Amino acid sequence: MTSPLRVLIHGGGIGGLTLATALARRGHQVEVAELRDELEALGVGIIQPSNALHVMRETGVLDACLAAGFGWEVLTICDPAGTVLAKIPQPRMGDAPANNGIPRPALAKVLSAAATGAGASVAFGTTITELADDGEGVDVTLSDGRTGRYDLVVGFDGIGSPLRKRLYGDAYRPEYTGFANWRVTLPRLPEVQGVVMSTGNLTAKALLTPITDDLMYLGSVFAEEDGFRPDPERAHEQLAERLAGFGGPIAEALALLTDPAAVVHSRISQVTVEEPWHVGRVVLAGDAAHASTPHLAQGAAMAVEDALVLAQELDAADGVPAALTAWEARRRPRAMWVQALSRAVLKQETGTPTTPEEDELLKVGIPGAAHVLVQPY
C-alpha cells in the first residue's frame, strides 16, 4: 500500500513503540495510546539477541541501543561452583554484536524517542474505551475523550491485553506456569563480559547478564505457589537462600546484594491466541497474542519482529485485511516455535516431565535456537 494509513497502537511498550517507529518512518499517521502515566519500565535489564538487534537496525535505533547497553558475544556455562564448563560463541545477524544487554528504562527511552522522532504521537495515561469496526475502518473513543477513525488498530498491550479480552472474551487468559523469576541489578563483576549461566542441578539455574559497563543483573527461576510474594523486608535474603548452593560468580554477586527493594519478582505466565490474531481491522501482536516464558530471552525479540514484519506486509499487500493475513502467516509458526521451546526448556531445567514432542524440540537447545533464529523469516 502506498497511501498513508491512520493507525492506532494500543500499548506503548517494546513492540508498540517499535511498530510506531517502523510505520511513521514509512509515512503512516501513527498514534500510540499508553495506559501508564509516563514512560517507565521495570528497573532491570533485558537481553536483545541478534534477531532483535536486526530489527533495531531496520528501525534506526541500533546505535542508540548499543550505546545504552553492553554488547556481548559469548555465553559462558559454569557448574554451580563456578567452574567454567563451556564458552559458546553466539551467532550474529550482520555486523552488530550477537547480543546486547540493556537496562529496560534505557531501552524504553530509546524506543520512545525514535517513535516521536519519526512523527508518531504517544499519549500517556490513555486507553481505548470504545471501539467499532465496520469493515472499512475502526471508530475509536479514547479515555481522554478524543475520537478517531483508523484504518488499523494494533493491540500491543501486553500479556494481560485488554484488547484481547475485547475481541475474544475470556477464551485466552494468561496461564501461570508455576514458576517465577527473581531479578536484581548489581554492580557488574569484571568477569561478566557476556551471560554467565550457572547450572547443574534441577532446582535452579542462575544467570548474570551485563547491561552496561557498570551494571549487570542476576536472574533465576524457581517453582512457586500461585499466591507467593517475596517478603518486602527480606527479599534479598530469600533470593540468597534459594541460591545458597552456588559458588563462583553467583556467590560473588549475592555478596553485593543488600537491598530487599532492589529485588524484582515476576510470575512467569504464557498465553496463546489460537484463533486468528486479527478480527477485521483489529490485530493483536507481541505478548498480547503469544507470550512465552523467558527461557530463550526471545519475548521482546518476537514482539519487535512482529512490528517490523507488520510494517513490511502493509507495504506489500493490497489492503489492510490482506496484510494482516500475510503477516500472521509469517509470524505464527516462528512465535509458536519460540513459545514451545521456551516452555520445554523451563520444564527441562526444573525437572518437570516433558512430552515426546518437547524432547524432540529440546534437541535444538538454547545455543541451537540462537542459530535457528538468525535465519531469514
Ligand SMILES: Cc1cc2nc3c(=O)[nH]c(=O)nc-3n(C[C@H](O)[C@H](O)[C@H](O)COP(=O)(O)OP(=O)(O)OC[C@H]3O[C@@H](n4cnc5c(N)ncnc54)[C@H](O)[C@@H]3O)c2cc1C
Ligand atoms: C522475567 C522476564 C524476563 C524477560 N527477559 C527477556 C529478554 O531478556 N529478552 C526478550 O526478548 N524478552 C524478555 N522477556 C519478555 C519481554 O519482556 C516481553 O515479551 C515483551 O516486553 C513484550 O513486548 P510487548 O510490546 O508485546 O508488551 P509490553 O512490553 O508488555 O508492553 C505492553 C504495553 O501495553 C500497555 N498497556 C497495557 N494495558 C493497556 C491499556 N489498557 N491501554 C493502553 N496501554 C496498555 C502497558 O502499559 C505496556 O506499556 C522477559 C519476560 C520476563 C517476564
